[in-house]
Amino acid sequence: MKYQVDKKGYYGEFGGAFIPEMMHPNIEELQQKYMEVINSYNFRQDFIQLLKHYVGRPSPLYLAKRLSEKYGSDIYLKREDLNHTGSHKVNNTIGQILLAKALGKKRIIAETGAGQHGVATATVCALMGMKCVVYMGALDVERQAPNVKKMRMLGAEVIPAVSGNQTLKDATNEAMRDWIRNPVDTHYIIGSVVGPHPYPDMVTQFQAVISEEIKMQLDEHIGREYPTRVIACVGGGSNAAGAFYHFLENEEVELIGVEAAGKGVDTSETAATLTLGNVGVLHSSRSMLMQTDDGQIVEPYSISAGLDYPGIGPLHAHLCKTHRAKYLWATDQEVLDAALELTQLEGIIPALESAHALAALKKIELKPTDVTVINLSGRGDKDMETYLSHFGY
Amino acid sequence: MSTQNRINQLFEKKQNNIFSVYFTAGYPDLNDTVPTIQLLEQNGADLIEIGMPFSDPVADGPVIQQSSTVALKNGMSIKKLFEQLENIRESVNIPLILMGYVNPVMQYGVEAFCQKCQEVGIDGLIIPDLPLNVYQEEYQTLFEKYGLHNILLITPQTSDERIQEIDNASSGFIYMVSSSSTTGIKNKASDFHVDYFERVNQLSLKNPRLIGFGISNRETFDNACKYAAGAIIGSAFVKALDQKLTLEERISGFVKTVVSPA
Ligand SMILES: Cc1ncc(COP(=O)(O)O)c(C=O)c1O
Numbered sequence: 001m002k003y004q005v006d007k008k009g010y011y012g013e014f015g016g017a018f019i020p021e022m023m024h025p026n027i028e029e030l031q032q033k034y035m036e037v038i039n040s041y042n043f044r045q046d047f048i049q050l051l052k053h054y055v056g057r058p059s060p061l062y063l064a065k066r067l068s069e070k071y072g073s074d075i076y077l078k079r080e081d082l083n084h085t086g087s088h089k090v091n092n093t094i095g096q097i098l099l100a101k102a103l104g105k106k107r108i109i110a111e112t113g114a115g116q117h118g119v120a121t122a123t124v125c126a127l128m129g130m131k132c133v134v135y136m137g138a139l140d141v142e143r144q145a146p147n148v149k150k151m152r153m154l155g156a157e158v159i160p161a162v163s164g165n166q167t168l169k170d171a172t173n174e175a176m177r178d179w180i181r182n183p184v185d186t187h188y189i190i191g192s193v194v195g196p197h198p199y200p201d202m203v204t205q206f207q208a209v210i211s212e213e214i215k216m217q218l219d220e221h222i223g224r225e226y227p228t229r230v231i232a233c234v235g236g237g238s239n240a241a242g243a244f245y246h247f248l249e250n251e252e253v254e255l256i257g258v259e260a261a262g263k264g265v266d267t268s269e270t271a272a273t274l275t276l277g278n279v280g281v282l283h284s285s286r287s288m289l290m291q292t293d294d295g296q297i298v299e300p301y302s303i304s305a306g307l308d309y310p311g312i313g314p315l316h317a318h319l320c321k322t323h324r325a326k327y328l329w330a331t332d333q334e335v336l337d338a339a340l341e342l343t344q345l346e347g348i349i350p351a352l353e354s355a356h357a358l359a360a361l362k363k364i365e366l367k368p369t370d371v372t373v374i375n376l377s378g379r380g381d382k383d384m385e386t387y388l389s390h391f392g393y
Numbered sequence: 394m395s396t397q398n399r400i401n402q403l404f405e406k407k408q409n410n411i412f413s414v415y416f417t418a419g420y421p422d423l424n425d426t427v428p429t430i431q432l433l434e435q436n437g438a439d440l441i442e443i444g445m446p447f448s449d450p451v452a453d454g455p456v457i458q459q460s461s462t463v464a465l466k467n468g469m470s471i472k473k474l475f476e477q478l479e480n481i482r483e484s485v486n487i488p489l490i491l492m493g494y495v496n497p498v499m500q501y502g503v504e505a506f507c508q509k510c511q512e513v514g515i516d517g518l519i520i521p522d523l524p525l526n527v528y529q530e531e532y533q534t535l536f537e538k539y540g541l542h543n544i545l546l547i548t549p550q551t552s553d554e555r556i557q558e559i560d561n562a563s564s565g566f567i568y569m570v571s572s573s574s575t576t577g578i579k580n581k582a583s584d585f586h587v588d589y590f591e592r593v594n595q596l597s598l599k600n601p602r603l604i605g606f607g608i609s610n611r612e613t614f615d616n617a618c619k620y621a622a623g624a625i626i627g628s629a630f631v632k633a634l635d636q637k638l639t640l641e642e643r644i645s646g647f648v649k650t651v652v653s654p655a
Contacts, residue, residue, distance in 0.1 A: 177452075294471065
């Protein structure tokens with residue numbers, strides 16, 4: 001159990017809960033109750049039923065034949081893009097809304113970058129009849145207008161975060177400030193495996209359904225419960241955490257995370273945290289982050305708003321440090337090429353985030369007998385404008 | 394901890410109406426830090442909190458966020474701040490506290506930071522995102538080695554049991570956050586949770602308390618002082634610095650709106 005969170009909320013030296021005292025009652029309540037609630041019979045029943053009938057799980061594990069032919073090795077795609085709302089994010093929001101209800105909360109807040117997590121949160125709030133407030137960087141509100149409209153139609157209030165660079169990091173700051181101002185009836189649904197303990201572990205538990213299904217589905221496909229490797233893109237790291245989880249202790253399985261290099265890791269316009277960052281505390285957990293020598297957080301950049309984050313979940317910092325997982329990076333250009341390749345070989349338009357995982361195929365050695373699973377974390381509908389402006393269709 | 398610490402001396406000398414002021418180092422101009430401290434003391438401040446600006450101050454409202462952004466643009470850093478404070482004890486006698494977030498302190502190096510604090514004459518630290526358990530496990534020994542009080546916060550939601558725990562772990566004073574909020578400005582005393590102030594006063598704590606967050610003018614200051622040894626003004630002061638007057642005029646002008654001349 002080398003890769004599980006310990007009692008104090010750490011993965012090795014990473015994690016913990018560096019919270020201001022104002023957040024203590026809520027975080028302590030979550031720390032004390034989350035395991036009990038999510039392991040309870042009623043919770044499991046509701047969670048499994050909603051994932052099945054509302055989200056549409058299990059998501060298929062699809063052998064991408066033409067892609068496999070091209071690379072001379074079997075490549076399976078875990079189709080999180082086919083989930084309701086279009087990405088893996090909904091696995092977590094279903095889990096957290098049920099938890100919030102169990103804790104008697106009446107109001108939900110969330111942060112969002114590209115809007116995928118915001119939409120997934122607004123969706124489950126509509127489903128449960130809960131009040132929903134989503135913080136989104138003012139710049140992202142402009143860049144991701146369709147998702148903003150979706151959230152509003154779903155009944156959520158979208159509040160533009162006007163501090164800092166007005167992107168995901170700032171939206172997260174604003175959500176935390178909201179929680180400080182509303183300590184009693186509000187639950188904060190964090191969208192990735194970041195934030196104070198227990199969020200990284202809790203979100204990992206909700207996303208772990210991805211690797212649980214991969215095991216069963218691989219058994220059907222190849223008569224073996226594990227692949228040669230699993231590849232996933234990493235922003236905060238929730239889809240990767242879910243895709244890796246049930247393989248963590250099986251060291252035969254190679255785990256590869258792919259970060260967003262933006263315009264390149266040798267430029268200042270990048271979001272490759274594990275490649276370029278060092279240890280620090282952001283959003284209440286100790287992990288790797290992109291910062292100046294003076295400890296100020298550096299603004300990241302990526303073509304995909306969902307990977308545009310200067311930190312990374314503490315689990316990934318630990319997996320990287322212990323060499324259990326390997327972290328590569330892909331540039332905007334490599335990502336666009338990979339997205340077009342999948343679109344034209346398989347008829348699947350991936351999210352820009354997920355295309356980072358696809359881009360790794362060109363960066364690793366694939367043997368003919370290998371079985372590679374790529375977590376296709378989301379679909380590309382939200383990215384059409386970016387794709388069209390680059391490909392000019 | 395030695396009673397030489399200026400914070401303890403202050404509370405021995407004065408049990409009421411302690412007038413404490415927060416400002417952000419390097420704001421409005423990079424080199425305003427030292428004159429601001431000197432002018433505050435001259436105008437009657439009993440204690441000063443010097444804010445170390447951080448890019449992502451989650452416990453702060455818009456005014457202090459804005460001042461932090463400006464200070465960072467001006468080139469403020471912990472290293473720069475220690476340079477500015479090098480000779481501060483030649484001209485300033487009141488207790489000085491540094492307030493800031495844990496990440497820049499970590500990057501500076503915790504021990505080097507504490508050592509430097511002692512060298513320049515800092516008496517205490519307020520690090521809102523350094524919670525009690527992490528402080529006790531990783532930082533307390535160093536803070537004590539260099540004679541620094543760690544000032545911990547309590548809020549209206551903090552349970553009696555935890556307040557006792559915080560009291561036991563405190564040595565200077567307890568920072569009583571006035572209401573459920575980030576730092577900011579409240580103009581009316583009726584915005585405060587009087588029942589919470591009274592609850593805390595009945596706990597017979599060993600440490601004195603100062604009330605902060607939202608204190609902005611004579612009404613809110615006087616009201617807070619009814620329930621604690623004094624109060625801390627932050628955002629309202631920082632906002633007052635943003636005027637087209639000399640630094641001296643801005644500071645003396647603001648102080649007059651809160652306390653009467655001694
Ligand atoms: C489709 C998709 N994949 C991945 C991510 C990145 O998040 P994480 O690293 O937590 O999986 C996002 C975030 O918005 C997303 O929308």
